[in-house]
Amino acid sequence: MVKRADAIVVGAGVVGAATAAALAESGRRVLVLEQGVPGGAVSGASLACIGTHMMDEEELPLLTWCCEAWAELDRRAPRFEYNRCGQLRFLRHENERRSAETWIGIERAAGLRPELLDPAEVQAIEPGLTGPIVAATWSPDSAVVNPFLAVRTLLDVARSGSADVVSGATVTALVTRGGRIAGVETSLGRFEASIVVIAGGPWTQRLAATADVELPIVPRKAQCLATVGTRPVIRTVVGACKAEGGVDAGYTQIQQAASGQVLFNTVLEGGVTATGSPEIVPEVDRAFVRDSVDTLLFLFPALAGLDLLRSWVRYEAVTPDDRFLTGPAGPEGLFVAAGDGGTGFVRSLGMARIIRDRIDGTTPPCRDDLYDVGRFAARAAA
Amino acid sequence: MMRIETDILVVGGGPAGLSAALAAAKAGAKVDLIDAGTQPGGQYWMQDPVGPPSTRQQAEGAAAARAAIAANVTIHSGAEVWAAFPEREILANGPAGPLAFRYRALIVASGAYDRVMPFPGWTLPGVMTPGAGQRLAKLGGTAPGRRIALAGNGPFLYAVAATLRGIGATPAMLVEAGTARCAPARLVSRHPARWAEALQLLAAVRAIRDRRRGFVVTEALGGDRVQAIRIAPISHDGAIDTTRTETISGIDALLIGWGFRPMIELTALLRCRHAYDRDVGGWYCSADAETGRTSIPGIYAAGEVTGIAGAAPARLSGALAGIAAAADLGLVTSDFAHRRAILARRLQTARAFGQALGRLYPVPESIATLVCDETIVCRCEDVRKGDIRAALSGGTKGVAGAKLWTRAGMGRCQGRICGFAVAEIVAAETGTSPEAAGFNPPRIPLRPVPLNVVLAGTREGAL
Missing domain, CATH: 3.50.50.60 (FAD/NAD(P)-binding domain)
Structure with missing residues (x-):
């Protein structure tokens, strides 16, 4: 060695x-x-979204560079299920619209092309998303990788x-x-x-x-759930609209992996999960399971009979x-x-x-x- | 959703679970038992779904279930445990909907499943585990085939031979890896309680015309289903001598397995201490011999989950765990000490016999060499041995690393079928032991469960 x-x-x-x-x-x-x-x-444990949408205004040039670097890596070594499927961020309430519009304005000014869609337009892109959302933002260039x-x-x-x-x-x-x-x-x-x-x-x-x-740096619990593999039911990365005023009102990410498994998580209550020790990996908590499944079925009610297969918990590193x-x-x-x-x-x-x-x-x-x-x-x- | 508060929750309705439930109920505890089967009994006491008990074993199981019910044990059949949360809470999916249990003590008697090693052709229809073949025979008397080959190792093969003989489907062939003949006889001779059973098994084995000792099945051959098998002898150095293979044609069912693996998902999820011993099935839950106490207070384990030893020790360890769990809740009967001493002594003898028998039929060390690069190892995700080898040489490590890079064990069965094979392959490829190769830790849910059931089980907050 x-x-x-x-x-x-x-x-x-x-x-x-x-x-x-x-x-x-x-x-x-x-x-x-x-x-x-x-x-x-x-x-x-990551849901590995490669995108610029609703991330960080000051980081937009770097994020854009990163997205292109991932696309380039996929061209050189197409072995990691890179899929430029686009990303939807749903709005559950009218009062989220201003935040969505603000983000879209920022990103369009940076030369990106997100837009705001009404529910019918959302369903044209994501037919299974039949839950009662008021609108969704659409970022067509977001991708996912394995x-x-x-x-x-x-x-x-x-x-x-x-x-x-x-x-x-x-x-x-x-x-x-x-x-x-x-x-x-x-x-x-x-x-x-x-x-x-x-x-x-x-x-x-x-x-x-x-x-x-x-x-x-502090460790923070990150949790995720996966269903059994199923036929294609979700085409894009589906997330919650980032809330206004810097207060994170929660976090949702839903996508279907190349394996057919639906991967999803939702964290409510300020969007911050418990800190802990990366040495001792616990089980997912009850409230997390409830909120994640609840949000998935709110958006995709037809998945109610699909089997949950696996959960996992890891620790991410968080800076101030x-x-x-x-x-x-x-x-x-x-x-x-x-x-x-x-x-x-x-x-x-x-x-x-x-x-x-x-x-x-x-x-x-x-x-x-x-x-x-x-x-x-x-x-x-x- | 049904919410149930109970003193003692027993998971598993085989010999260990039923004995545990009965003992705890007799001591005065409120006892609930969850079992995945449509009727209690487990694999050993599996009941005929339509008719009355037709064998001595089935009658024994029916009696055990009746005794438990008479002692006020509530049995929840057809219910699969899918989650355990730290607040002494277990969630299950039952035939009438979700169930939530809050318990004061938990006895895990989850049993075991077949230990499987892939080989070329093992995914052909007609190839199944001995346990699956026995299940077919026990559930309605279906023969797995007309010319059955029974293969692998361990005394369980003889039990399957006896079950098949009981429905008039005596196997055409027995291919055993072991060569021990005198040692088992000597062992049985020291345990008169086992003579009747041994004679019955011996008769079933003798009824098989073609019997090979010191051989393994190296390949299953066929088009739409298995039609022939290839066998090879194990040489003196323990290697499988594939230069001396022989093809046996006219086979339409191959029942092949290497004993059992303890079903440790629930005890592992609950973070009980586990240990490894290849001769008792690999990873098992460590439990105190006299009480069944695990390393976690309030959680007890009994039967095969504590190491494969057979039905007799399962019943005894179940009874011991039942009276210990009740006693730890303050329910001490007057004859407690006396009963415990007797049961513990009998358990010691029974377990010594079962484990000694297991050690006489070890899985050949070379068994993983049968798997070729093209052989599918993980059936759920179509992962071949070559994929696992490539991942290991690419810098990853252990069962966990192989899983992440190849998806072996990530599918619907979560490694219950391929777990043994992946550990043995990783060990062989990286020069480590199967124990050091590790296992995939179980996570919630323990079994696939519909999302609406998950929501119902978690929605209404804590109990």
């Missing part, structure tokens, strides 16, 4: 896999260390460069020498590299702390402003790319690009200061 590499990436979720691919493509010998199995934590296969594809890209992937290696501490990063200690021994990128999701903060780097922490941190040679906030899949390729550009000293395609690792400390000081 390679005990020395140019760069070590800690974590083989989608962010780690994308970072490994980006670094391997720029010619580095990369070693990816994964404590569990690749994509086995929150990446694999999260496991996307991680696998990115690792394949990395491995076809010069990366190695080691599963079952828990990184316990960062190793520094003379104020520079020198490698990591793991359950399989020490690995050396002058560059270490922590892409460990909710575990990132604890590992960074071993080099006295404090990161404001819901944006990634991506860039250099602490000792020279240490980088961080974490803080998915539950929508990390689309952003992963952009975060990988920022890390690569920071290491290579090249210019990123979009502004990277939004993700500056030290931004909260700087704000607190100001």
